[in-house]
Amino acid sequence: MTVRVRIAPSPTGNLHIGTARTAVFNWLYAHRHGGQFILRIEDTDVERSKAEYTQNILDGLKWLGLNWDEGPFAQSDRLELYRQGIQKLLDNKLAYRCYTSSVELDELRATQEARGAAPRYDNRHRNLTPEQEAEFVAAGRQPVIRFKIDDQREISWIDAVRGKVSWQGSDLGGDMVIARAAQDGAGQNSVGQPLYNLAVVIDDIDMKITQVIRGEDHIANTAKQILLYEGLGVTIPEFSHTPLILSPAGKKLSKRDGVTSIWDFKDMGYVAGALTNYMTLLGWSAPDAQEIFSLDEAAAQFSFDRVNKAGAKFDWDKLNWVNSQYLHKMTPEELLPELIPFWEAAGYKVDADRSWLLRLATLIGPSLETLKGGFEERTGLTTQGGVEISRTFFTANPTLGEEATAQLGQDGVKDILTSLQTALAEMSEIDEDGAKGLLDRVTKERGVKKGVVMRSLRAALTGEVNGPDLIQSLILLHQRNLALPRLQAALAV
RNA sequence: GCCCCCAUCGUCUAGAGGCCUAGGACACCUCGUUUUCACUGAGGCAACAGGGAUUCGAAUUCCCUUGGGGGUACCA
Numbered sequence: 001m002t003v004r005v006r007i008a009p010s011p012t013g014n015l016h017i018g019t020a021r022t023a024v025f026n027w028l029y030a031h032r033h034g035g036q037f038i039l040r041i042e043d044t045d046v047e048r049s050k051a052e053y054t055q056n057i058l059d060g061l062k063w064l065g066l067n068w069d070e071g072p073f074a075q076s077d078r079l080e081l082y083r084q085g086i087q088k089l090l091d092n093k094l095a096y097r098c099y100t101s102s103v104e105l106d107e108l109r110a111t112q113e114a115r116g117a118a119p120r121y122d123n124r125h126r127n128l129t130p131e132q133e134a135e136f137v138a139a140g141r142q143p144v145i146r147f148k149i150d151d152q153r154e155i156s157w158i159d160a161v162r163g164k165v166s167w168q169g170s171d172l173g174g175d176m177v178i179a180r181a182a183q184d185g186a187g188q189n190s191v192g193q194p195l196y197n198l199a200v201v202i203d204d205i206d207m208k209i210t211q212v213i214r215g216e217d218h219i220a221n222t223a224k225q226i227l228l229y230e231g232l233g234v235t236i237p238e239f240s241h242t243p244l245i246l247s248p249a250g251k252k253l254s255k256r257d258g259v260t261s262i263w264d265f266k267d268m269g270y271v272a273g274a275l276t277n278y279m280t281l282l283g284w285s286a287p288d289a290q291e292i293f294s295l296d297e298a299a300a301q302f303s304f305d306r307v308n309k310a311g312a313k314f315d316w317d318k319l320n321w322v323n324s325q326y327l328h329k330m331t332p333e334e335l336l337p338e339l340i341p342f343w344e345a346a347g348y349k350v351d352a353d354r355s356w357l358l359r360l361a362t363l364i365g366p367s368l369e370t371l372k373g374g375f376e377e378r379t380g381l382t383t384q385g386g387v388e389i390s391r392t393f394f395t396a397n398p399t400l401g402e403e404a405t406a407q408l409g410q411d412g413v414k415d416i417l418t419s420l421q422t423a424l425a426e427m428s429e430i431d432e433d434g435a436k437g438l439l440d441r442v443t444k445e446r447g448v449k450k451g452v453v454m455r456s457l458r459a460a461l462t463g464e465v466n467g468p469d470l471i472q473s474l475i476l477l478h479q480r481n482l483a484l485p486r487l488q489a490a491l492a493v
Numbered sequence: 494g495c496c497c498c499c500a501u502c503g504u505c506u507a508g509a510g511g512c513c514u515a516g517g518a519c520a521c522c523u524c525g526u527u528u529u530c531a532c533u534g535a536g537g538c539a540a541c542a543g544g545g546a547u548u549c550g551a552a553u554u555c556c557c558u559u560g561g562g563g564g565u566a567c568c569a
Contacts (some may be wrong), residue, residue: 009569010568010569012568012569042569044568044569045569046567047568047569048568048569098567102567105566105567113494115494116494116495117494117495118494118495118496118565119495119565119566120495120565130554144567145567162498162499165497166497167496167497167500168496168497170496170563171495171496171497171565172496173565173566174564176566177566177567179567181567192567193567195566195567195568195569196568196569197569199569200569215563216498216499216562216563216564217563217564218564218569219497219498219563219564220496220497220563220564221564221567221569223497230559238552241498243498243499243562244562244563246561246562248504250561250562251562252562252563278505281505281518282505283505283506285505285506285507285517289506289507289516289517290520291505291517291518291519292508308499308501308505308506309498309499310498310499310500310504310561311498311499311561311562311563312504312506313504313505314504315504315505315519315520317504317519317520318505318518318519318520319519320505321518321520322519324532328532364531365532365534366531366532366533367531368531368532369528369531384530389530389531417567432563433532440562448532449528451528451529452528453528454528454529455529457528458528458529460495464529464530465528465529465530466529466530466531467530467531468527468531469527469531470528470529473533476513
């Protein structure tokens, strides 16, 4: 039987890191087994679902390289299918109409809570007589459809990551609602919007899903869904409940944690490959302990028996390291197009010719942790990034840092800079040998240590005492006619 | 509250009874390299939650305790 898996996000927000990670595991499993990866949009909650989020999720999955084989299917296009399923359950007396009002339900829960008992529906309308039903209808009540759950029933399944998981029917909260109340004025036999558990099961059956791979937060739903599979008389798929990604504080990652949308990560300068790589590492490990791998490489070795059971805390340090590995591995030609949007977003005028830009990418590439860098308020971390490191190459006049000012103020430094300026003024172009020669000449001429010359030059050119290779920096700056003005400006201090 | 799940260095993890004086990675520290920072190389620090039981032998099996997470909707 061919493997068929699915990712089923609900479009109630931008693509979330948790959803993306579930998508990664599904993708890996599908590709490991030469199966199909299906995308289904679960938009049965019309209140919260928005088309823009659907688009956002599609774009995000594409950006991450998590291409799907079928879909996207929208549950809102499949309502008739769910209606048929509900009808079948009704016909087989496995489901019934429940007229309990929300006020009555609230009261019920309040009493249960007061008793210290678990809130649950008491199945009060499970066996209504036709007369009782007629009374509720006459009173204008719109029923929900509830699926019968046998309290005595023990539900268990073999989970691909957890082994045997069992659930008692009585812990499922009573007969479950599978369809909302129909709109007022709808016919007596109409049913309202289907609810999550019903729609999922109907779809997974219809789409011939062979393994359901989803987050651990769905375990309780699985018990309910197994009952629905049985009620519908079909084969139950295999389930794999993956550990959750926890916030650094150890809680389920929520919107409150600031950075949860995949786009937040993109904006901060993380690349897609690093993100999927890191998400894979959060819960799975390769047999050979390899940590940097492409999706394809991971897929070749992926299996659920190497997926951890415990939740994994999200760690920015490790993500930064993984991202840096990807950035360092990229050629300047690959890196440049990634860098340009960030430079432009930072307001840099990216009008230099391509060879100059490539040279800059070559220079800063090995230092990069992210494409952006600097202090991120959302994470509280500072990273070495492309915007930060290359700032001095794009801004007209660097502001002198404290240490740079101190360096420039030292005895003899002005003389050194004057010599450098004079010599450089006669060189319209400068290459590596030329730059080295220049520094050697000035060092000899001034009778100082080379380090002093270099530190002074760096301070004058960049306003900093630290930074990427000085020779290369000088060459790049001089090509853009920025070196001489900066020496001039430094002399004027 | 109730139900379910989980538990190895600060973090992600390897480990499926003897190969474990517990391995790797990130972070951190030291040294080398570098004018500097970063990269990179070498080294270091650092954990089997606690208690019972089984066994010749337990990080690995079982039980209890503790701790953590998830769930408990006419959300998904």
